[in-house]
Amino acid sequence: MKKYKIYNILGLLLVTSIFTSCDFETAEQDPSDIVSPYNKPTVTITSDAGTVINEGETVTYTITFDKPIERSVTFTPSIGGTADDHDYSLEAVTLQPYTTSVEMPIEVFEDYEIEGQESLSIQIEILGIAERYLVHPDTVIEPIELQINDYVDTNKLIINFAWGTEDDFDILTYSDTSTYPETLWGNGGATSANPEIDSSIWLDDPAGTYYVTILDWGTGTDWDYTFTLGFPDGSVETITGTFDGTNYPYSSFMGPSDWGSPNAYKILKVENNGSSFVVTKL
Incomplete structure (x- = not known):
């Protein structure tokens, strides 16, 4: 009987050792990283012109991510100011997956109607609710303010x-x-x-x-x-x-x-x- 008791005690110690070893190894593993919203791309907008343009000119704004993502994001302009919609052409643009920039041109038409200097106020927005969560949460897109001068014919x-x-x-x-x-x-x-x-x-x-x-x-x-x-x-x-x-x-x-x-x-x-x-x- 003594012999069996010794075998039982040895077996219990072996099983306990195995479970203890498993717990130790589990404790040593690092948890998976939590996806941070602050790892999402930041948005910057730059221009090839100043804040005053003339009828007949085109100004181009470049929307840039600091890192590519696997989803597309559409940027839509909300337009105000004194200029009429027949004075210019401006459309929404989409930054495609795995790219980091897209151009948004504003074409101002020339005409012979003398209207004086007009204004164009543009707020570029991400209207899609799901798309908003694809960019850095602190993203703030400042409004664009343009002044448009009448076209001048020098002859x-x-x-x-x-x-x-x-x-x-x-x-x-x-x-x-x-x-x-x-x-x-x-x-x-x-x-x-x-x-x-x-x-x-x-x-x-x-x-x-x-x-x-x-x-x-x-x-x-x-x-x-x-x-x-x-x-x-x-x-x-x-x-x-x-x-x-x-x-x-x-x-x-x-x-x-x-x-x-x-x-x-x-x-x-x-x-x-x-x-x-x-x-x-x-």
């Missing part, structure tokens, strides 16, 4: 003609130079728009006098008008007045015969010396 007189009624009025330009006396020069301001815009008088046209005329299609009323003039040197001049549609105290040209030969009343005189324009209200 042309830009004429914007506006009025405050629902009627349709037009402007025509005429030359009265030694080369082209009393000649219809431009009809770009004869559309259904308000303001009407004309750019037919150029510095490299024959030197001399040109006229801006108003076509009044028989309203028989007086109405206020505003001419906003853009010069080749970038300066702007505003001329206002009231059109006397009752007495018509103006000199005039005969308008195009295929338009019914309307009267084209002289409103502005433009002197072109080949290097600059001088505009006078008549």
Whole structure:
């Protein structure tokens, strides 16, 4: 019996030793790393331009991660400011998996509408809820503030003609130079728009006098008008007045015969010396 007791005691000690060894080895193992949100990529945005641009230019913003990830992230611009959506082109962009940058271009269109300096305020956002958790939790994307200057044509007189009624009025330009006396020069301001815009008088046209005329299609009323003039040197001049549609105290040209030969009343005189324009209200 003694022999069996000794064997039993030895067996118990062996089993105890095995369990103790297993616990020790388990205690020696390092736990798995917990995934930290602070290991996610940070976002930076840089630009190839300043904060003031001109119509006709494109500014490019580059959105950059400091490390690639295996998921795509879409950046969407939220837009404010005084510029209209027809003045520019700007779309959401997506940073693709395993890449670290994507470009977001802003194209500002050139036109001859003289609007003065406009603003564009852009907040770039990650709208997808799941996508927001893919970037560093402290990510703050600062808003982009741009000022947009009118397009300047260094060869042309830009004429914007506006009025405050629902009627349709037009402007025509005429030359009265030694080369082209009393000649219809431009009809770009004869559309259904308000303001009407004309750019037919150029510095490299024959030197001399040109006229801006108003076509009044028989309203028989007086109405206020505003001419906003853009010069080749970038300066702007505003001329206002009231059109006397009752007495018509103006000199005039005969308008195009295929338009019914309307009267084209002289409103502005433009002197072109080949290097600059001088505009006078008549």
